[in-house]
Amino acid sequence: MNKILKTVTRQICALWILTVLFLVLSYECTAEAKSEKEIKIAVATFSHETCTFCPDSTTIEDWEYYGPPTRDILRSNRGYIGGFKTMCEEYGGIELVGMTSPRDARGGSSGSWNTREVFEKYTNLILEDLKKLGPFDGVFLALHGAMAARDIPKPEAELVRRIRKVVGNIPIIVTLDLHANEDHELSDAADAVFIVKRYPHYDTTLQGERAARVMINTIRGKYKPTMVTRKPGVITPSVFQGTGVSPAMDIMERARRWECRIPGVYVSVAFGFAYADVPDVGATVMVVTNNDQKLADEIADDISDYIWQMRKEFAGKILPKTKEGVALAIEAVRQGKTPVVIADHSDRTGGSTYILEELIKQGAKNFCIATLRDEKAIEKIESEAKVGDQISINLGGYSDKYAGNPVKANGKVEFLSETGRDKIAVIGFGENNHVILTPQLMQVTDTTIFRPVGIDFKTLDIVVLKSRVHFRRGYHETGIAGAIFEVDAPGWGPADLSTLPYKNIPKDTFPIYRKE
Numbered sequence: 213m214n215k216i217l218k219t220v221t222r223q224i225c226a227l228w229i230l231t232v233l234f235l236v237l238s239y240e241c242t243a244e245a246k247s248e249k250e251i252k253i254a255v256a257t258f259s260h261e262t263c264t265f266c267p268d269s270t271t272i273e274d275w276e277y278y279g280p281p282t283r284d285i286l287r288s289n290r291g292y293i294g295g296f297k298t299m300c301e302e303y304g305g306i307e308l309v310g311m312t313s314p315r316d317a318r319g320g321s322s323g324s325w326n327t328r329e330v331f332e333k334y335t336n337l338i339l340e341d342l343k344k345l346g347p348f349d350g351v352f353l354a355l356h357g358a359m360a361a362r363d364i365p366k367p368e369a370e371l372v373r374r375i376r377k378v379v380g381n382i383p384i385i386v387t388l389d390l391h392a393n394e395d396h397e398l399s400d401a402a403d404a405v406f407i408v409k410r411y412p413h414y415d416t417t418l419q420g421e422r423a424a425r426v427m428i429n430t431i432r433g434k435y436k437p438t439m440v441t442r443k444p445g446v447i448t449p450s451v452f453q454g455t456g457v458s459p460a461m462d463i464m465e466r467a468r469r470w471e472c473r474i475p476g477v478y479v480s481v482a483f484g485f486a487y488a489d490v491p492d493v494g495a496t497v498m499v500v501t502n503n504d505q506k507l508a509d510e511i512a513d514d515i516s517d518y519i520w521q522m523r524k525e526f527a528g529k530i531l532p533k534t535k536e537g538v539a540l541a542i543e544a545v546r547q548g549k550t551p552v553v554i555a556d557h558s559d560r561t562g563g564s565t566y567i568l569e570e571l572i573k574q575g576a577k578n579f580c581i582a583t584l585r586d587e588k589a590i591e592k593i594e595s596e597a598k599v600g601d602q603i604s605i606n607l608g609g610y611s612d613k614y615a616g617n618p619v620k621a622n623g624k625v626e627f628l629s630e631t632g633r634d635k636i637a638v639i640g641f642g643e644n645n646h647v648i649l650t651p652q653l654m655q656v657t658d659t660t661i662f663r664p665v666g667i668d669f670k671t672l673d674i675v676v677l678k679s680r681v682h683f684r685r686g687y688h689e690t691g692i693a694g695a696i697f698e699v700d701a702p703g704w705g706p707a708d709l710s711t712l713p714y715k716n717i718p719k720d721t722f723p724i725y726r727k728e
């Protein structure tokens with residue numbers, strides 16, 4: 213009897229313990245679920261680098277050349293949005309909602325002022341979706357920072373201000389390109405800004421990931437972004453901004469050092485885009501800390517002072533002009549340093565022929581222009597010839613005042629096709645010279661363009677690229693080029709900024725107004 217009683221008591225005890233354990237566990241689970249509630253973040257992009265000195269306005273037609281605005285912006289795992297998405301997936305419990313956003317504008321940064329309609333149309337599409345698809349816990353914006361729009365002095369700041377009016381007091385976090393022209397208006401409107409630290413821009417995905425981490429921790433109350441902005445008052449031509457060389461490299465290293473020393477600190481530097489005549493032109497330092505204003509000020513001052521200190525090295529280099537640059541390239545060929553790459557960095561619209569003309573004049577052979585923008589020549593080839601035919605044709609030199617003169621070639625149609633989004637044609641002439649024609653500026657950043665059009669890059673003596681620094685990823689860092697010359701031919705994007713007719717930039721900007 214006693215034994216039975218003992219067994220029953222033991223069973224009751226066990227049941228009681230199990231019940232208590234169950235209750236405790238279920239409470240813990242509910243508590244966990246409450247603090248880790250589903251987070252909903254709106255994602256949008258509206259990105260343009262505007263060369264205001266370039267001739268043609270950027271219109272809605274340019275923005276919709278590759279298709280209408282789309283909400284389908286969350287596909288890729290790369291780039292600012294891809295990085296943001298990947299990090300959100302790692303955290304889990306986060307819903308991302310794409311806002312209707314414009315695609316890339318035709319011609320990229322060879323386009324001049326965006327019309328006011330462009331800014332209003334795409335801003336309104338984003339605002340409408342925010343209203344329709346919300347409420348949200350945060351907004352992530354992948355912007356560029358060098359957009360210029362008629363009647364809107366600082367478009368990115370204005371976009372964020374309008375978004376703020378709709379969404380209220382939730383985190384708005386922005387990523388920017390290294391060529392951004394921004395100031396305190398953006399940091400006043402947004403909660404945190406992250407800018408790529410590398411040019412070529414390898415770290416877009418990384419900055420998207422960092423933006424996501426700060427976004428999630430801010431929403432969960434674990435981080436309180438405190439941001440400050442400094443303008444050192446320095447503008448530099450893009451061609452000097454490659455972060456593989458000093459002083460651009462040293463500035464970014466200094467920013468990274470702060471980030472490594474102090475957890476939760478994010479130090480962003482935009483070198484700016486000199487070819488936009490806008491009031492917030494030039495370098496910008498943006499520092500984000502976790503609720504530490506004093507630290508943010510200290511770091512921002514340090515980086516800003518350092519950029520000022522480095523200003524002459526950074527902005528004041530002198531590049532060879534066309535004749536001298538082409539002569540240097542031909543000499544390098546003589547020394548066997550092939551393929552020699554010429555960066556025609558100042559041609560921002562893609563149709564200039566100064567270097568092509570000079571190569572012919574100085575008797576260069578076995579060269580390739582990759583690429584020359586000439587829609588008319590492509591049309592003529594399409595209507596009059598087929599691959600293998602001889603043709604007499606004018607190449608480039610007409611699109612705008614810095615395009616030089618058309619170059620007459622009696623040559624052979626070596627290639628004609630639509631590849632990807634645009635048409636492409638190749639004319640061969642002289643002693644194994646080629647001009648690859650595209651309907652708009654193309655920055656050829658690696659060598660993949662050559663093989664499909666029948667050109668063996670490695671056997672060329674000289675290759676001319678319409679690029680400033682991005683070409684370095686495929687030609688310099690791979691070690692594939694025997695020598696590289698940046699040549700300062702006439703163009704919309706000169707290395708000597710004092711030749712540009714600025715009207716809107718601050719009067720204390722180095723090297724335009726302040727010489728010392």
Ligand SMILES: [Zn+2]
Binds near residue numbers: 389390391413
């Ligand atoms: Zn850029």
